[in-house]
Amino acid sequence: MKGVTKLKYTKIPEATIRRLSRYSRCLEEMNGLGEKVVSSAQLANKCLVNAAQVRKDLAYFGEFGIRGVGYYVNDLLQDIKRILGLNKEWRMAVIGIGNLGSALLSYKDFLKQNYKIVAAFDIDPPKVIGRVSEKVGKPVEVLHINRLKEVAKERRIEIGLITTPPSEAQNVANQLVEAEVKGILNFAPAQVTVPDGYMVKDVFFTTILDNLAYLLSNN
Amino acid sequence: MKGVTKLKYTKIPEATIRRLSRYSRCLEEMNGLGEKVVSSAQLANKCLVNAAQVRKDLAYFGEFGIRGVGYYVNDLLQDIKRILGLNKEWRMAVIGIGNLGSALLSYKDFLKQNYKIVAAFDIDPPKVIGRVSEKVGKPVEVLHINRLKEVAKERRIEIGLITTPPSEAQNVANQLVEAEVKGILNFAPAQVTVPDGYMVKDVFFTTILDNLAYLLSNN
DNA sequence: TATTGTGAAGCCTTTCACAGCA
DNA sequence: TGCTGTGAAAGGCTTCACAATA
Numbered sequence: 001m002k003g004v005t006k007l008k009y010t011k012i013p014e015a016t017i018r019r020l021s022r023y024s025r026c027l028e029e030m031n032g033l034g035e036k037v038v039s040s041a042q043l044a045n046k047c048l049v050n051a052a053q054v055r056k057d058l059a060y061f062g063e064f065g066i067r068g069v070g071y072y073v074n075d076l077l078q079d080i081k082r083i084l085g086l087n088k089e090w091r092m093a094v095i096g097i098g099n100l101g102s103a104l105l106s107y108k109d110f111l112k113q114n115y116k117i118v119a120a121f122d123i124d125p126p127k128v129i130g131r132v133s134e135k136v137g138k139p140v141e142v143l144h145i146n147r148l149k150e151v152a153k154e155r156r157i158e159i160g161l162i163t164t165p166p167s168e169a170q171n172v173a174n175q176l177v178e179a180e181v182k183g184i185l186n187f188a189p190a191q192v193t194v195p196d197g198y199m200v201k202d203v204f205f206t207t208i209l210d211n212l213a214y215l216l217s218n219n
Numbered sequence: 220m221k222g223v224t225k226l227k228y229t230k231i232p233e234a235t236i237r238r239l240s241r242y243s244r245c246l247e248e249m250n251g252l253g254e255k256v257v258s259s260a261q262l263a264n265k266c267l268v269n270a271a272q273v274r275k276d277l278a279y280f281g282e283f284g285i286r287g288v289g290y291y292v293n294d295l296l297q298d299i300k301r302i303l304g305l306n307k308e309w310r311m312a313v314i315g316i317g318n319l320g321s322a323l324l325s326y327k328d329f330l331k332q333n334y335k336i337v338a339a340f341d342i343d344p345p346k347v348i349g350r351v352s353e354k355v356g357k358p359v360e361v362l363h364i365n366r367l368k369e370v371a372k373e374r375r376i377e378i379g380l381i382t383t384p385p386s387e388a389q390n391v392a393n394q395l396v397e398a399e400v401k402g403i404l405n406f407a408p409a410q411v412t413v414p415d416g417y418m419v420k421d422v423f424f425t426t427i428l429d430n431l432a433y434l435l436s437n438n
Numbered sequence: 439t440a441t442t443g444t445g446a447a448g449c450c451t452t453t454c455a456c457a458g459c460a
Numbered sequence: 461t462g463c464t465g466t467g468a469a470a471g472g473c474t475t476c477a478c479a480a481t482a
Binding site: 230232235269270271272275285286288 | 474475480
Binding site for chain 2: 014017020021022026046047048083084085086090099100102103104106107108110113158159165166182183184185189190191193197199201203204205207208209211212213214215216217218219
């Protein structure tokens with residue numbers, strides 16, 4: 001049964017998926033250091049989680065270890081990447097080329113993984129081109145938002161990053177849905193809803209800051 | 220008992236704190252629209268949660284509603300802000316003034332809330348000053364990282380935003396601890412640990428993207 | 439009467455403890 | 461022998477259902 005993705009359980013906790021992502025980051029590092037084998041206890045220790053948790057998380061997807069030994073670092077890394085769907089390139093667009101949007105255009109960590117920004121949109125592209133070209137290593141031309149649907153199809157865009165002001169977020173989300181872009185990473189601090197079959201994940205800096213503020217006020 | 224923050228339970232779920240932040244965003248909006256009263260069902264509907272959840276979340280901190288009526292929008296908003304510790308200004312520093320760091324320097328949503336960036340640091344400030352000044356409305360001078368401790372005390376910095384490359388994150392975190400900056404928002408995709416009494420919250424874009432990638436691959 | 443506040447139930451996640459196995 | 465994989469226990473969070481009450 002080794003290495004077989006069998007999905008015995010239908011519903012996998014979101015926390016498990018987040019931890020897989022964390023394990024992959026740690027394994028990547030170990031791999032770089034030339035480490036060959038790792039036990040659940042060592043990996044858990046490195047990722048600051050419980051060892052049984054590591055084994056349970058992996059058990060949702062199959063059997064990847066060797067009893068008495070542990071896990072082969074590179075094998076496990078590749079398995080986790082496959083589970084997460086990272087064994088392909090994900091083609092993304094950024095919508096809203098302000099400060100945050102243009103920072104994301106040259107965000108190094110996307111490149112290291114299989115995330116590639118292949119298009120950029122704004123309501124006011126000419127104003128913006130100069131600002132972007134001067135900052136981005138490998139420049140992406142900023143197009144007018146009204147070309148989203150056409151270009152999304154052409155460039156096979158699968159994920160949209162919303163970095164507009166919050167007032168525009170739902171509007172942009174609607175256009176992404178219209179363009180059949182199934183995944184949305186929403187940086188604009190506004191609730192956005194999409195139909196079934198589409199996914200939104202929020203990245204709200206202030207929500208996390210609020211969390212910090214609460215903890216700092218009460219500890 | 221109305222409006223009393225009594226903390227009957229010692230341990231409040233982190234999810235509750237995140238939802239309070241969400242409620243406050245919705246209430247802010249309602250307040251802006253001039254709405255005076257809201258029921259838990261209406262607020263829940265707006266925030267896409269369960270109505271009992273709203274009441275339970277609030278019950279951790281006291282009694283804020285009127286049976287048969289609901290909650291006064293502005294009163295509840297102020298109460299939640301007080302609970303979260305947002306009835307004060309939080310003074311922050313950004314460390315690592317690359318693309319992301321300088322985007323955060325002019326991030327509008329911080330200003331709207333009580334988060335204020337009062338200092339910016341980098342290993343290589345001169346190179347960077349030009350790049351920043353041209354982008355930031357109200358400029359913050361970028362200082363050399365070796366002035367962190369001194370300036371943190373001077374400007375009463377309570378939260379540090381790490382936007383360096385991942386290899387530097389732990390090092391910067393150590394310096395923040397040394398400077399007694401109790402809260403850290405870590406944007407660098409690397410595990411960072413701090414002593415008891417200090418707090419780190421991670422903002423890892425790629426972890427959330429990994430989550431999206433998984434969902435898109437399996438739905 | 440309408441809606442809150444809350445005990446209890448239900449559900450989900452984590453951790454324990456050990457059988458199973460290389 | 462030592463570490464994985466997993467059933468069972470423990471723990472925690474969410475939802476239900478209704479008593480309390482403005």
